[in-house]
Amino acid sequence: MYDIAIIGAGPAGATLARLIAPKYKVLLIEKRRLDDPARYEKNGKCCGGLLAPDAQAVLARLGLGLPNHVLADPQIFAVRVIDFNGGNERFYQRHYINIDRTKFDLWMAALIPGTVDAKWGCRCTGFSRTAEGYALRLANGTGTGTNSFTEQARVVVSAEGSTSALRHLVLQQRRDPRDPRDPREQHDPHDPIPKYVAIQEWYRTKNHHPYYSALFDSRITDFYAWTIPKGEYVLFGAALKPGPDDPARFVELKDKLFTIGLLSGDLHKKEGALIFRPSRLRHLLTESDDIAFIGEAGGWISPSSAEGLSWAMESAIAMAHSLASGLPGASRRYRFLTVSMRRHLLNKTLKAPFMYHPLLRNLAMRSGLFSLEPAEVTP
Template sequence: MSDFSIAIIGGGPAGATLARLIGGRCSALLIDGKTYSGDSFRKPCGGLLSPDAQKAFAEFDLTLPKDILVDPQIFSVRTIDLRTHCERHYQRFYMNLDRHKFDMWLKSLIPEKVVKFYGKCRNITRRPDGTFRLVCKGNGGAEEIFTADRIIGADGANSIVRKFLYPQKKIRRYTAVQQWFPEENAKPFYSCIFDPETSDCCSWSISKDNIFIFGGAFAPYKCRENFEAQKKRLEKFGFVFGEPLKTEACMVLRPESPFDICTGRNGAFLIGEAAGLISPSSLEGISFAVNSARILAEVLEGNAADPEKAYSARIIPMRIKILSKVMKCPFMYDPLLRSLVMKSGIESIKVIK
């Protein structure tokens, strides 16, 4: 007999959505450390809600409270290729959010019935009857042990559940480094930067409530040096950085093929970035997190004979979407192809200064 029928590890967009959808109907535990307090974990993120993520919320008939939005809402991305010095603007339909408030709002929608443990899961073992034993450490430092019939890994890029289920699995990973600065640029803007000298992925900047956030995804080795080198190069493009208010970093996955996605096995499931579900072209992950949580909730509620197989089958459209993003990558990340695309002006907009 276990303490819970389901334990969800991680309460980001994926875990919070799953807990909201299934939490009222079974005995569920959510393990996540995030709170409103200032020293609580805050996910480093661009905080842009893509049209796909907006559609996912529309399908839930959920509306977004306005205090989650930040100032200003931006309608185009300034795309800069530091190799060729080519610059283009493209129309975008993102919503500019406060990511921590967004995460806390998603957590606030979880039914009371779900037991919330504020802390981290440190160790997972399988009990002789096939159920799970979780050793957790609370935010205050106290250790607690829980047992559950099923576990859900919603614990993001560095998932302990994925490592437990697939110890050999390697998904391409980057270190995302972000710094916050007082806004000193003449005008708030959103940008996407390509600089093959410092990274084979991309960087971004976004203005939020008089704060200018600059971040990028870098190969883990020498990530900080490359981040600083890129900042120097961007100063020549008019970027004003000043003294950082804070520096944050985390791992971000970048799948190279639909086979990188792992959905779980033997009573354990993976959703969101823990499963490797994130766009390798734009690093957009919120829509994948919310949609995979919805699919898993439907599978678990459908009482399928083989829920692992059913969930894996229902994730196929997402694998295809990841494949389409993999195929898009050369046009964004191959220096020659990108330069041709940008020089052609396809889909760009003319900005009148």
């Protein structure tokens, strides 16, 4: 019997495991092979790989500094904002750290103490309540080589991201059998958490722009798209509402970027992910009995920028603090300890209209407020 089972070893799960390992018997379940860099690097996380100031602050609180091998060239000091609706373009100073997300995840996993029982390449397929906690049904391998087994834990923490199987199972159990809608949406029957498909392509190119580009085109998406230089590559991605025309909308925007010269080179790889965009505080799912949800599994992600690293680590810290007082009532204490995060999320939600409403964005950009003036020297 484990004290705590953590499902997912991304930044949220890895941080929590590291913080609570000295006090508890911890089981860490991760479907990816983060223990084997050669295998994991072939199928890393779909992410732009920029550490925003909020994420930098959390790393500082954790007493961590980034090793050189995690950094990616170039380091970025400005964001180029292009509004295709209003025909505006501005540069704004921002302090991002450009990282290799795959190497970042591997580094975070390497910090997990050896006292944690980590089961790599393993997934949770179900759970049931027991007298002492939970029985988790686990499986590793694929096809005929699948090995199924069960582990017991008193408290369970889901850190699986937006595709959290545990989140799905919990919400399914809450489902009203008379309601025909997707059970994943039934924790909030009137306003389900918005979901987006993030598509990202890597282009090998010699034509680098030393900034992060944020692209807005309401014909393509009511969220945003981006380009990010990453070593010998340029990443182009977009967050789109799920629908049959996703690929066509993505290609339409990509063609625009090739036309204006913001994108060039040969396609190296393509990746995708489901992301949440919470627009109401009730979209958050923090706990259910003795199950807690941290990181994006709980809905912790910025609704204005889709930045999730700071929220993942911050929610892990909150959960670690709740566990410092013992196992009983930990998930309920976690909900209380995330009050400041809820306020922060609300502030991000209030900021979003100025970024995503075409008229407000047009007015803000035309004002030139807080923008940088390029240093153009005429011979």
